[in-house]
Amino acid sequence: MVGPKGNAVIGQSGGPTAVINRSFIGAIIEARKHGEILEMFGARHGIQGMLNNEYVPLFVQPNFVLKQISTTPAAALGSVRHKPSKEECSRIFENFKKMNVRYFFYIGGNDSAETAYIINSFAAGEGYDLRVVHIPKTIDNDLLVTDHCPGYGSAAKYVACAFIGDNEDNRALKGVKINIVMGRNAGFLTAASILGKQYPKDGPHLVYMPEKPFDIDRFLKDVESTYKEHGRALIAVSEGINKQGNYSLNEDEKPDYISTWLNSFVNINLPEKYMPKGDSKAVELDSHGNVSLSGTSMLGDILTFIVKNNLDIKRVRADTLGYPQRSFPLAISEVDAEEAYKVGVDAVIASVQKNFDEGSIAIRRLDDYGDYGIETFITPLQSVQRKTKDFPENWFAESGGIDERKFREYVNPIVGELPMSGRFIKAIF
Amino acid sequence: MVGPKGNAVIGQSGGPTAVINRSFIGAIIEARKHGEILEMFGARHGIQGMLNNEYVPLFVQPNFVLKQISTTPAAALGSVRHKPSKEECSRIFENFKKMNVRYFFYIGGNDSAETAYIINSFAAGEGYDLRVVHIPKTIDNDLLVTDHCPGYGSAAKYVACAFIGDNEDNRALKGVKINIVMGRNAGFLTAASILGKQYPKDGPHLVYMPEKPFDIDRFLKDVESTYKEHGRALIAVSEGINKQGNYSLNEDEKPDYISTWLNSFVNINLPEKYMPKGDSKAVELDSHGNVSLSGTSMLGDILTFIVKNNLDIKRVRADTLGYPQRSFPLAISEVDAEEAYKVGVDAVIASVQKNFDEGSIAIRRLDDYGDYGIETFITPLQSVQRKTKDFPENWFAESGGIDERKFREYVNPIVGELPMSGRFIKAIF
DSSP: OOOOOOOEEEOOOSSSSSSSSHHHHHHHHHHTTTTTTEEEEEEEEHHHHHTTTTTTEOTOOOOOHHHHHHHHHSSSTOOOOOOOOOOHHHHHHHHHHHTTTTEEEEEEHHHHHHHHHHHHHHHHTTTTOEEEEEEEOOOTTOOSSSSSSTHHHHHHHHHHHHHHHHHHHHHHSSSEEEEEEEOOOHHHHHHGGGGGOSSTTSOEEEEOTTTTOOOHHHHHHHHHHHEEEEEEEEEEEEEOBBSSSSSGTTTOOOOOOOOHHHTTTTTEOOOOOGSOTTHHHHHHBOOTSBOOOSSSHHHHHHHHHHHHHHHHOOOOOEEEEHHHHHOOOOOOOOHHHHHHHHHHHHHHHHHTTTOEEEEEEEEEEEETTEEEEEEEEEGGGGSSSSOOOOGGGGOOOOOOOHHHHHHHHHHHHHOOOOOOOOOOOOOOO | OOOOEEEEEEOSSSSSSSSSSHHHHHHHHHHTOOOOOOEEEEETTTTHHHHHHHHHTTTSHHHHHHHHHTTTTSSSTTTOOOOOOHHHHHHHHHHHHHOOOOOOOOSHHHHEEEEEEHHHHHHHHHTOOOOOEEEEEETTTSSSSSSOOHHHHHHHHHHHHHHHHHHHHHSSSOSSEEEEEEOSSHHHHGGGEEEEGOOOOOOEEEEEETBBBBHHHHHHHHHHEEEEHHSSSEEEEEETOBBSSSGOOOOOOOOOOOHHHHHHTTTEEGGGGGSSSSSSSOBOOOSSSOOEEEEEEEEHHHHHHHHHHHHOOOOOEEEEOOOOHHHHOOOOOHHHHHHHHHHHHHHHHTTTTOOOOOEEEEEEEEETTTTEEEEEEEHHHHHHOOOOOOOOOOBBBSSSBBBBHHHHHHHHHOOOOOOOOOOOOOOEE
């Protein structure tokens, strides 16, 4: 035994994924094997449960329950979006001390890594011996350091399959179809739409990423020429498209989101009784005092409206792919599921090692004579907290579109096999 | 041989489904076995290809191609929404005569059945010996006569899985979540959302069907009390909800759609250059001259807006489930796929029988000592064309909600096995 003897707390935080429970269960099953960890407690809704002292004892859960939870999408412990204040840290540590907590595992993205960092700094300040490990998850795939993030592969598989199906639908009933894809800060998930292209004329024919500046007139020209060429246009648009493009944003500069800009032209004038009440806190106002329409499907709807108004195309539709991207239970990538489990296991193994102090589990890709493989390593919390990673600039081709060869080489093994569409021997379209 | 000797034409029509190609391929493979059918031609985009003489010869397609197409979502021949005029029928029959077409198969919903009916009536009027068979498909499940429609089972499986995943997501990050489900005329697909309920407190907690009148104040009260009880609310809303409720509509009475009503309060005032041009035909105007926002996600967004304004609930989101409902390649029900194949096969078998004239293939459910089974039968085109079927009135419980026992008994065998979510032994929420 090398780690301190004591109890462990584990929590889940941020937007759920289809495989975050794999990491959770991997950590429980591994923790049971280590005598240093006497019991593992699950914090309900992460920090919130730690503040309210709401914990679930996990070692007593039978294996069949753990197995079933591991294949269930979203966070079984409940999730939360909350950064603890100093005062809140004090309250948490009061409990931690009473409970003899010596291990803290927090599964989440960059914001959750920041929470882990705050907890770790507080422990250090108090001279309290606590081993803090951040376990990565995010469908956005935008964590720094790691090659890729558990959760991304399954979300990418969902997006790929949505585009595979929609490409067929759009071939059958031609028109312009816009699909809005999640990922406010990085285009990795939007890029996965290109996996919908299985034959030369397949869509998405146009892909708009948050890393590049979005211009509405350029967009209209693109749609027009694509429609001219193919008689249809299947289009992937990141919810995070903005005027500057993330590459040219300075540190801490906020992007001018196209969704915010377009929403500013929309007025909703419902009968008085259904409108926002002056003193209501339930209405989200943006920094300009406008009613916030973020988290809605307005981006796709207004782009549709603009295409209809400006181009002579009758059939224009949009879908905002929404929460199924992160929670659909039938689009789980096997590799993603295995890796999510592994980062949970490896977090526990790391935590009981002699020299371990704090860190986040990261993935290194191995090229095993051409076969895909990974190993994990520890990176300091400082290196992954808060900031996010862009889609690599050199994965864009000179044309401005995604370099599909480079991106497929990266993404294919993470997503795994996809359903293959059929075509008549002599193309009929 | 009993049917006339000649060629066959097959077409696909209306909104695609995930299994419409199974029916298509089933018909080809069966047709090859019958000497009466010399060749089968696929009409590109249904009636449109028949008007433009665009046909694909199908018997030459290798089996591996047919197999791959059969598992591909959407209509491989292309689809169309068009009712042929008398003049168009004349043109079609000019070609039919030249091509010696004696069999016509049309795969689609009630509108496609009407097209088949028109074609058949025209042939009869001309004294032209043509055997017309309508092959049913629709995700809406609203065809008359048949027990259920191929295409519905897979769409229902998608909806069920979206709710299974979203129920977990909503448990993890609590709030109000509204999902808009397809099905303008009937609530069958919306009802499938209840398959998301696997444990007592699971959602959807509220389900709004087009058969019942929708009242916005009642809706707000429902949401409020559900949120009070569960600390969250997962809600299924049919895109076809309307003020009267379909049950109380007289024949040919149009429903007052809630989506149309809510859209009428929305103004989009984009910079002049992006607004509708006076002479543009690309802009869809409704009968009142308003810009049409149908086919958008506005219903969910405005319901969200109203909930936020009127109830003290911070986290309110909506998703409009969209085209993945009818085209997602990983949510195909095996039973649905088999039955879709069977109706294609049986359409061909029926067409070459001695006494056959015209008809639509319908499904009869067999209770084989408690085991599920089906057989098909022929029903006159007249009996399925144009009109649609409501969700049965006696499948509503006295409370006004869906009678879940009755509906599950009906839908479970069609949808097949669903992924099962896990729960801690001692419930933690």
